[in-house]
Amino acid sequence: MDTTQTHLLWAVRESGNQEAWCVFFRIYAPMLRQFAKRLGLNEVESDDATQEVLIVVQNALRDGSYDPTRGKFRGWLYGVARNRALSAHRARKRRTRVQSAGGDTDMDLLSGIPDHREDALREVWEQEWRFALLEEAMRNLQPVLGNKAFRAFELYALQNLPVAEVAAELGIAPASVYTYKNRVLGAIKKWIARFDDDRDDASDAPDFDGDAYLDLKDTQH
Amino acid sequence: MNLPDDDFTPASLADDELLSDLRVVVSRRTPPADLLVGASIGRYEIRAPLGEGGMARVYRAVDTASGDEVALKVLKPEYQTSPDISRRFAQEAQTMGRIKHAHVARIFDTPEDGSVRAIAMELLPGGSLRDLLLRGAKRRRRLRVTAVVRFMLQAARGLGAAHAVGIVHRDIKPGNLMIDGAGRVKVVDFGVVLALERATWLTGVGKPIGTPAYMSPEQCRGERVCPASDVYALGVSLFELLTGRLPFVEEAASPFALMLKHIQEPPPDPRRLRGRTPDWLAEVVLRCLQKDPKDRFADGAELAKALADQEEVAPPPVRSDKTPAPQRINVAAVREQMQRLPQRAIVAWACRCARRVQQFNPDPRLERSLAMAEEFVYGAPRIEETDTLTQALGRVKRLRNASFRAAYHADAEMPVRGASQAALAAAAASACAAARCAADAAADAAYVAQQAIAALDASGVPLTDFWQGAQRDYHRLLSASVGAEGTVGDILPHNFWPDRPPGGPQGLATAR
Known part of the structure; x- marks a missing residue:
């Protein structure tokens, strides 16, 4: 699906647009799960948290309770995800209190999180967003650029294998390894730059008011 | 809740950061990386995985004592605990160490680390004959x-x-016949296979012994193997290399039906699949593929004799002994050096080479690409106008890949064409480098150009004019200043250019 982030959010709001929701889910669900895990939740708690956050998102986008003028979507989502993780910690604390009767230490809710300073959490969030974007970029580009290009890119650029070795493994000329590497890296950057249009100053850009929807609709047809 | 304004923009990130993020993404979706990479077994430090067989993995490793690179074959963890298998693994490796032959992969050592056993052997960078077959199939050759x-x-x-x-x-x-750096075939996976597979066969956990497509009838029947069984398998490999096809093909994904064919069906005549197969060679193939081991060549030596007798009367091999194979260069080192080279100088030199070759073997389709490159060098500076150049290079890129192969596998049948394409490719690649200011591509260009020279050299075609021009340009390139470091000549690695064969065109190697 060829889209930008803004376009995607708009499409998700249209309740009938299943495809958009699938893409949205594919990008954000793993990101929310990883974020929850890195905030100290276990597998089950992370899955629960992810699901709940996604329900909140869906409802908020549908009934308009997400107010775009208050900030960017990703910032808003961060707040939802963070609060959901905290409430999972809270619930866990309640459970342990009941189980170990009397072990009532006055611990900070966030003490289970490795680094619970606000800016550290934000850094984790931003990092997960980068990972999610890259994953989606690769998923979209792989069919376009071909498996061989990606394999060459992985072996040479990511695993740092010598060019000659990569060329031999894939049965291509060493020159093609460089070509593939540049092509894939360039395409990823381009894809991300285009998709991540939310990075502009969103509080000034009312992406979610009625006029904007019309514009997007027009450009789509 | 707003995020800070200095928001993340992946596109603005340095490549390094982007790549390190990508590594995380990829590592998350792939199974956990091989734990052995980075570890040491004995004095061998494991660097990267090379391949995987049924029971062992092969890694590229470094002998920390000598600094040499080796291939390290390590028994898979699930087999390390079996004392029988690991004992045989070591035992057979020792037996193998006794076979010292130019066409058998050398075994250096059998390092151990606790329960982990390994075999350190010769690293064979040329890939296997199977790789060669696959490459050929792709190019329909x-x-x-x-x-x-x-x-x-x-x-x-x-x-x-x-x-x-x-x-x-x-x-x-073919997958077990590997090619070393000098283009010689070496037999690998010797004996170890015998030991290991006998063990699995006995314990009943393994797949049938050997690879069904190459298995002799007696192996298919589960009978005792003898040297003639290897002759049969080599016959199948010979058939495949010759015709590009196997004598018996597995249908309906049933290895047993295939094994039955080995036992019952007469082999096809290779002459039917490749008309120009010499009669004597077809007869050698068919004799190797006889059902009864007694009807085949008794062993490898007898088969070798049959091949050698005929080879003497057959046309000589492509590269006679006096023309050495193009020397491999250390691309990483060159790349580092090239980052400091003035790209325009490389382009100029490559254009000049290409123009010379174009005079020998004009190719109108390539003329425009070359003209673009020349315009880039000699015309007004127009580095910004990358669009036009990139457009031209879109065509050239294909040419570049094709010609790189041509130069790389410099072929006796078309030496000049291959070389001229390579030289043109050098021009294209250099222009590409310059247009994108990409050091990678510049190194690429240098490598292509070097291959072109090697190919021209190997062609034996008198290219006096070309060499004189190239030599002049090369000197000019050498004396080009690269700022504080001095000249290009000062920073080029000493082994950058291969040594000229005696009697061949002189100058480039001795120019320093």
């Missing part, structure tokens, strides 16, 4: 008969040496 005979003769000699000390390989196939 078959190996030349002389090359096939040469490869098989070498393999048969290696096999003969093993048979002489009573070792049967049992899994001969």
Whole structure:
């Protein structure tokens, strides 16, 4: 699906647009799960948290309770995800209190999180967003650029294998390894730059008011 | 809740950061990386995985004592705990160490680390004959008969040496015939296969012994193997290299039906699939593929003799002994050096080479690309106008890949064409480098240009005019200033250019 982030959010709001929701889910669900895990939740708690956050998102986008003028979507989502993780910690604390009767230490809710300073959490969030974007970029580009290009890119650029070795493994000329590497890296950057249009100053850009929807609709047809 | 304004923008990130993020993404979706990479077994430090067989993995490793690179074959963890298998693994490696032959992969050592056993052997960078077959299939080309005979003769000699000390390989196939840095075939996976597969066969956990497509009838029947079983497998490999096809093909994904064919069906005549197969060679193939081991060549040495007798009357191999194979260069080192080279100088030089070759063997389709590159060098500076150049290079890129191959596998049949394409490719690649200011591509260009020179050199075509021009330009390139570091000549690695063969065009190697 060829889209930008803004376009995607708009499409998700249209309740009938299943495809958009699938893409949205594919990008954000793993990101929310990883974020929850890195905030100290276990597998089950992370899955629960992810699901709940996604329900909140869906409802908020549908009934308009997400107010775009208050900030960017990703910032808003961060707040939802963070609060959901905290409430999972809270619930866990309640459970342990009941189980170990009397072990009532006055611990900070966030003490289970490795680094619970606000800016550290934000850094984790931003990092997960980068990972999610890259994953989606690769998923979209792989069919376009071909498996061989990606394999060459992985072996040479990511695993740092010598060019000659990569060329031999894939049965291509060493020159093609460089070509593939540049092509894939360039395409990823381009894809991300285009998709991540939310990075502009969103509080000034009312992406979610009625006029904007019309514009997007027009450009789509 | 707002995020800070200095928001993340992946596109603005340095490549390094982007790549390190990508590594995380990829590592998350792939199974956990091989734990052995980075570890040491004995004095061998494991660097990267090379391949995987049924019971062992092969890694590229470094001998920390000598600094040499080796291939390290390590028993998979699930087999390390079996004392029987690991004992045989070590035992057979020692037996193998006794076979010292130019066409058998050398075994250096059998390091151990606790329960982890490994075999350190010769690293064979040329890939296997299977890789060669696959590459050929992709280009819809078959190996030349002389090359096939040469490869098989070498393999048969290696096999003969093993048979002489009573070792049967049992899994001969193109994938187990590897090519070393000098283009010689070496038999690998010797004996180890025998030991390991006997063990699995006995315990009943393994797949059938050997690779069904190459298995002799007696192996298919589960009977005792003998040196002639290896001869059969080598016959199948010979058939495949010659015709590009296997004599018996698995249908309906049933290895047992295939094994039955080995036992019952008469082999097809290779002449039907490749008309120009010499009669004597077809007869050698068919004799190797006889159902009864007694009807085949008795062992590798006998097969080698049959091939060698005929090879002497057959046309000589592509590269006669006096023309050395193009020397491999250290691309990483060159790349580092090239980052400091003035790109325009490389382009100029490459254009000049290309123009010269174009005079010998004009190709109108390439003229425009070359003209673009020349305009870039000699015309007004227009680095910003990358669009036009990139457009032209879109066509050139294909040419570049094709011609790189042409130069790389410099072919006796078309030396000048291959070389001229390579030189043109050098121009294209350099222009590409300059247009994108990409050091990678500049190194690429240098490598292509060097291959072109090697190919021209190997062609034996008198290119006096070309060499004189190239020499002049080369000197000019050498004396070009690169700022504080001095000239290009000062920073070029000493082994950048291969040594000229005696009597060949002089100058480039001695220019320093």
